[in-house]
Amino acid sequence: MHPAKFWRSTPFRLAVAYALLFVTSSFLVYAVTYEILRRELYSALDASVAETYSVMQSTYSPGRADNLVRAMETFSSLEKGYLSVFYLGTPDGKRLAGNVETFRNVAGVQTVTGEELGISTDDSFRIVTGTIDGKPLLVGQSVEATEALAEIIFASFAWMALATSLLAVAVGIFLARRAQARIRNIARTMNDISDGHFAKRVEITGRGDDIDVISGQINGALDRLSDLMAGMKQVSADIAHDLKTPLNRLKVILEDAAIREEKGQPVGDQLQEALAESDHINGTFQALLRISQIEAGARKSRFVHLDMKHVFENVAEIFSGVAEDSGQTITFQTRGGAAFPIEGDKELLTQLAVNLVENAINHCPAGTEIVVALERRGQDYAAIVADNGPGIEAAEREKVFRRLYRLDKSRNSPGHGLGLSMVKAIADLHGLTVMIEDNQPGARFVLTWPGQKGA
Numbered sequence: 081m082h083p084a085k086f087w088r089s090t091p092f093r094l095a096v097a098y099a100l101l102f103v104t105s106s107f108l109v110y111a112v113t114y115e116i117l118r119r120e121l122y123s124a125l126d127a128s129v130a131e132t133y134s135v136m137q138s139t140y141s142p143g144r145a146d147n148l149v150r151a152m153e154t155f156s157s158l159e160k161g162y163l164s165v166f167y168l169g170t171p172d173g174k175r176l177a178g179n180v181e182t183f184r185n186v187a188g189v190q191t192v193t194g195e196e197l198g199i200s201t202d203d204s205f206r207i208v209t210g211t212i213d214g215k216p217l218l219v220g221q222s223v224e225a226t227e228a229l230a231e232i233i234f235a236s237f238a239w240m241a242l243a244t245s246l247l248a249v250a251v252g253i254f255l256a257r258r259a260q261a262r263i264r265n266i267a268r269t270m271n272d273i274s275d276g277h278f279a280k281r282v283e284i285t286g287r288g289d290d291i292d293v294i295s296g297q298i299n300g301a302l303d304r305l306s307d308l309m310a311g312m313k314q315v316s317a318d319i320a321h322d323l324k325t326p327l328n329r330l331k332v333i334l335e336d337a338a339i340r341e342e343k344g345q346p347v348g349d350q351l352q353e354a355l356a357e358s359d360h361i362n363g364t365f366q367a368l369l370r371i372s373q374i375e376a377g378a379r380k381s382r383f384v385h386l387d388m389k390h391v392f393e394n395v396a397e398i399f400s401g402v403a404e405d406s407g408q409t410i411t412f413q414t415r416g417g418a419a420f421p422i423e424g425d426k427e428l429l430t431q432l433a434v435n436l437v438e439n440a441i442n443h444c445p446a447g448t449e450i451v452v453a454l455e456r457r458g459q460d461y462a463a464i465v466a467d468n469g470p471g472i473e474a475a476e477r478e479k480v481f482r483r484l485y486r487l488d489k490s491r492n493s494p495g496h497g498l499g500l501s502m503v504k505a506i507a508d509l510h511g512l513t514v515m516i517e518d519n520q521p522g523a524r525f526v527l528t529w530p531g532q533k534g535a
């Protein structure tokens with residue numbers, strides 16, 4: 081990938097944004113931690129100064145200032161440089177003991193410079209002052225060691241922040257490159273698809289992350305697209321094959337009518353036959369158009385809450401007379417539930433039930449028993465149309481849902497070969513799973529859909 085494109089890519093920008101967020105938060109954490117540690121160091125220093133002052137106070141006895149002087153001189157002699165400072169003076173301002181020249185009166189523990197104490201050093205000191213028997217007393221310690229330790233801590237935090245920042249940026253770039261590579265894979269697959277390689281699919285890593293989810297959705301859409309294209313090719317071939325015969329028949333009828341007209345013979349029967357043939361052809365195209373409209377999902381705006389029991393029960397009742405005329409029987413049953421709710425288009429679901437029942441009536445001989453049933457299967461529902469007729473071979477069960485596909489043994493049966501195709505389209509629109517099972521003997525069409533929450 082060209083570097084300029086990589087810097088402008090969304091994964092890289094997200095990686096940089098998260099890296100900056102991580103670095104900023106790290107700096108804030110380090111800054112707060114450093115300030116807390118610095119305050120703790122100064123608190124410990126102040127406690128040490130106060131403790132030393134208390135020790136000096138405890139060495140004084142009323143009328144025996146020489147004990148305090150000797151103690152202070154001892155402490156002063158132990159100091160190398162000015163790590164600790166001491167001062168004891170007279171009420172009139174003369175120094176009695178200590179290693180600083182000037183007394184500086186402060187309230188509590190304060191920071192003063194060496195210049196303010198009359199000593200030649202650039203250090204600062206934390207001091208505490210007071211009086212003992214009217215004599216001014218000053219005790220303090222240099223902040224140099226504390227500041228040096230604070231600087232070491234600060235430097236450590238600074239190096240940690242720098243290392244963390246570099247690591248965050250490096251990891252961000254690494255992750256951005258990985259994400260970009262997977263996005264390039266998606267783009268490459270789509271380019272291959274556009275070039276006609278319809279079998280190509282986006283590679284899925286199996287990590288289950290967002291890109292995998294999107295890749296799975298893209299693959300699902302490509303599968304659907306491939307199925308639709310295959311269906312279009314199949315429909316084109318089926319139309320060319322199945323409509324060739326009725327069109328030739330229509331041509332023969334019209335030619336016969338033309339010949340009869342030339343001879344002065346009546347052509348009414350031929351015209352009626354031609355009209356019936358054209359109606360059959362027109363019905364085929366109307367059914368194909370209706371299936372396409374259903375597959376496009378245009379009817380979802382008419383979905384309402386309804387009970388499939390009422391739909392299938394009404395269809396079974398309406399077609400019971402038709403079945404009797406063919407020497408067949410229709411029985412309606414429900415198992416495991418009083419209601420079978422679904423969100424759907426009532427007209428389309430009625431058409432689905434009609435097509436299934438008509439399919440059983442048209443392709444089964446006299447004496448066939450047809451069962452229309454609804455049942456509860458755990459959390460799911462099922463609608464079943466079963467018969468004990470000749471059945472459908474296992475190898476043919478998927479094919480019968482194709483447009484214009486007809487079994488050899490049903491070639492002479494009425495219809496366009498689109499009834500089950502419409503069943504499949506309506507089922508897909510409503511999220512129903514449709515299967516054909518062996519009813520031993522006969523065929524069993526099973527529609528299942530998930531139970532609704534609260535149902």
